[in-house]
Amino acid sequence: MLVGPGVALHESSHALGCLVTRTEIVEFKPINIEVQEDQIVLGYVKYRKPKSELKNAIINLAPIGVSLLLLIAFTFGATYLVPDRPGLGGSAITLIWELIDVKNNPALMADLMYPVLAISDFVYLFLHTFSELTVVSPIFWVVAFLAMTIMFSNAPSDMDIQNAATGLKIIIIFNLFWLVVAYFAPQLGWILFGLYEVLAVLFSLSLAFAAVGYGFFILVAAMSKMRSPFQLIPITACIGTGIGLWYLVDQGFIILGAASQTVIAIVVITVVTFIMLLIPSMKAT
Numbered sequence: 001m002l003v004g005p006g007v008a009l010h011e012s013s014h015a016l017g018c019l020v021t022r023t024e025i026v027e028f029k030p031i032n033i034e035v036q037e038d039q040i041v042l043g044y045v046k047y048r049k050p051k052s053e054l055k056n057a058i059i060n061l062a063p064i065g066v067s068l069l070l071l072i073a074f075t076f077g078a079t080y081l082v083p084d085r086p087g088l089g090g091s092a093i094t095l096i097w098e099l100i101d102v103k104n105n106p107a108l109m110a111d112l113m114y115p116v117l118a119i120s121d122f123v124y125l126f127l128h129t130f131s132e133l134t135v136v137s138p139i140f141w142v143v144a145f146l147a148m149t150i151m152f153s154n155a156p157s158d159m160d161i162q163n164a165a166t167g168l169k170i171i172i173i174f175n176l177f178w179l180v181v182a183y184f185a186p187q188l189g190w191i192l193f194g195l196y197e198v199l200a201v202l203f204s205l206s207l208a209f210a211a212v213g214y215g216f217f218i219l220v221a222a223m224s225k226m227r228s229p230f231q232l233i234p235i236t237a238c239i240g241t242g243i244g245l246w247y248l249v250d251q252g253f254i255i256l257g258a259a260s261q262t263v264i265a266i267v268v269i270t271v272v273t274f275i276m277l278l279i280p281s282m283k284a285t
Contacts, residue, residue: 004031004042006152009070010063011043014160017062021055024048049163057167060160067150071206092201095122099197103189119200123208130212131262135242140262147213148220215266222273230282238269 008030018025027046050056099115102108133140156164182189189196223231245261248254256264276282 005149007031007042009067009150010152011045013063013066014045014047014059016066017059018045018047020062021050021052021058023050023055023059053166053170055167057164057171060164061156061168063156063160068202068206070150071147071209072202092122092205095119096194096197096201099200100194103186109186115200119204122201123204126205127208127212128259131259132257134246134258134262135238135265136246144212144216147209148216149213151210151213151217219269219273222277225284226276226282227284230276233276234269234273237272238265241265241268 011028011030015025015028015030017023025045025047027044029045030043032043047059050059095118098118102114108114130140130143133143135141161168178192219234223234242261242265245254245256245264249256249261
């Protein structure tokens with residue numbers, strides 16, 4: 001249940017890479033539970049290996065690109081559900097144009113920290129906006145699960161890396177070359193208009209969203225070590241805390257922002273889980 005959607009997405013991404021590069025697909029099984037010696041194969045794509053190293057790189061690294069785009073889509077989708085901050089997706093586009101326009105401003109060009117700070121501020125804005133959904137909202141948990149399963153599909157396998165090695169080396173060499181060119185002649189950056197600025201924002205935002213997925217996975221993994229039905233206690237405590245805080249704020253007993261309510265609820269589930277794992281009678285044997 002946890003890795004199945006990610007496996008299906010991973011293999012479907014390889015198949016999409018084959019379609020994009022016009023590579024013949026011999027057999028495609030996005031979900032296929034099969035035991036092979038000491039391993040379990042959950043899915044695969046068989047295709048006729050192209051002679052082009054670039055095509056090989058595209059096919060084998062496709063899961064990274066597809067999962068990146070999906071993370072961005074869920075990022076914007078999740079934040080548009082926050083009533084008082086619906087325009088975060090537009091803010092990302094604005095940030096990209098601001099980074100592109102840096103080349104027109106000598107002062108900003110000289111400030112190496114400007115892009116880092118601008119992107120960091122936006123990533124913080126996203127995480128703050130996402131947390132405003134609060135743990136009371138089912139959408140919060142749906143998005144966290146989707147972030148986790150998409151994140152799992154992101155990592156290339158050893159075979160993917162091996163097949164894409166030559167093409168990946170070409171891409172790395174080109175980027176190092178372009179880094180040197182851009183350092184000595186920054187205005188030449190206009191040739192690849194907006195490419196690196198868009199990638200910088202997308203990668204930073206997807207990493208932030210992946211952090212949500214990792215956090216969710218760690219909690220799920222920790223709760224899986226508990227005996228049934230004790231696994232429900234941390235989740236119940238978390239959602240109960242969220243409901244309690246929402247009620248207190250709604251009645252005017254306390255003043256606490258939605259993001260702060262989420263942080264407190266997450267701290268509660270973390271502490272409760274940790275304490276329960278220390279109690280031998282609650283741990284799975």
